[in-house]
Amino acid sequence: MSGRNDPSAASIAPLADAQLKATADVLARAFCGNPLNCAVNRFSDPARRFRSNRDSMRALLPIARQHGRVLVATLNGVVAGGLVASPPGRFPLPAPPLGIRLRSLMRQGWSVARRWGRVFETLEALHPPEPHWYLAVLGVDRPAQRRGVGAALLSRWLADVDRDPAPAYLETDREANVRFYGRTGFAPVGETAVLGVRTWLMQRPPAFGRRDSLGSRS
Numbered sequence: 680m681s682g683r684n685d686p687s688a689a690s691i692a693p694l695a696d697a698q699l700k701a702t703a704d705v706l707a708r709a710f711c712g713n714p715l716n717c718a719v720n721r722f723s724d725p726a727r728r729f730r731s732n733r734d735s736m737r738a739l740l741p742i743a744r745q746h747g748r749v750l751v752a753t754l755n756g757v758v759a760g761g762l763v764a765s766p767p768g769r770f771p772l773p774a775p776p777l778g779i780r781l782r783s784l785m786r787q788g789w790s791v792a793r794r795w796g797r798v799f800e801t802l803e804a805l806h807p808p809e810p811h812w813y814l815a816v817l818g819v820d821r822p823a824q825r826r827g828v829g830a831a832l833l834s835r836w837l838a839d840v841d842r843d844p845a846p847a848y849l850e851t852d853r854e855a856n857v858r859f860y861g862r863t864g865f866a867p868v869g870e871t872a873v874l875g876v877r878t879w880l881m882q883r884p885p886a887f888g889r890r891d892s893l894g895s896r897s
Contacts, residue, residue, distance in 0.1 A: 689759060689823075689831040694749040699740055701758040702751050707732035709760070709818030715852040718874040719794040720787075731791055734783045738775040739763065743815070746772050750835055752819070752828045759823035762832040767810035767845040771803060794874060801873050802850055805880055812840045814849040829859070837863060841886035852878045 694702060707729050710716045720728045740763070743749050747765035751758055765772055774780065784792050806813070814836070819828045840847050849865065851857065857867060857879050869880040 689752040689754055689826070689828045691750055691752050691831055691835040694740065694744050694751050694761070698751050698758055700737070702749075702761045703733050703736035703740055705758050705820045706736045706761050706816060706818045708820055710816075713852055715798065715873060715876045715878065718876050719798060720791055731787045734786050735795070738779045738783050739772075739816075742772050742775050747815075748836065748839070750832055752823075752832050754823055754826070754828070758820075759826075760819035760828040760832055761816065762814070762836055763816035764836055765813045765815065767812060767843065770806065770811075770813045771799075772815075798873050801871065802878070805850075805869065805871060807846065807848055807882065810845050811882075812843070812845055812847040814847065833860075833863060837883075840883075844885045846885055847883040849881050850878050851881065852876050854879070857881065 710732055711725060711728050716732065717728075720731045722728045722731065740749055743763045743765070746769055747763065749764075750762040752760040752762075775783075814833075817829060817832060819832075837847070847865070849860065851860065852873075854877075860881055860883075863883070865881040865883045867879050868882045871878050871880065
């Protein structure tokens with residue numbers, strides 16, 4: 680959670696206007712090395728890959744804040760990580776305004792936009808049919824990793840999730856994340872390959888269902 684009594688702990692709060700650019704930058708850096716991100720952004724120049732990610736995040740964050748949930752982690756007042764999610768019935772989020780989409784297309788290029796389109800179409804088709812919480816993005820800036828920032832963001836979001844009797848769902852292209860999310864009740868429910876990248880599909884039962892299941896085993 681926020682860790683108010685520990686100055687070294689992450690403070691978690693909803694995205695503020697003044698944090699938009701910094702959060703987009705942090706998330707852009709956080710995903711630069713992810714396998715699926717590299718499969719989409721096939722730029723050899725890391726700086727160009729970062730700029731492409733930043734354009735995507737700057738387009739996503741205002742829409743996600745309006746129609747979903749965006750949480751920001753800060754360490755000593757500096758943005759260290761972010762989480763983007765949508766509540767039941769809100770997936771997929773609306774598309775950004777046309778002008779923003781056109782600017783992103785011009786900056787990223789048609790090939791990148793086309794590959795992102797393939798990613799979204801493939802993963803959207805695999806979502807659970809019932810209403811569910813969806814964790815779309817969870818990223819931590821590299822200097823802030825291994826300091827509990829990602830766990831604090833996830834814990835804060837799951838506190839909201841557990842107030843609603845709906846499952847939670849996510850995808851990850853990193854095997855290490857399967858263990859990370861597994862510690863909070865997510866379990867793999869399938870796998871797929873997107874642009875040749877192995878991707879795990881994970882689901883977490885509703886809080887009431889998890890409590891019933893734990894009780895039946897005792």
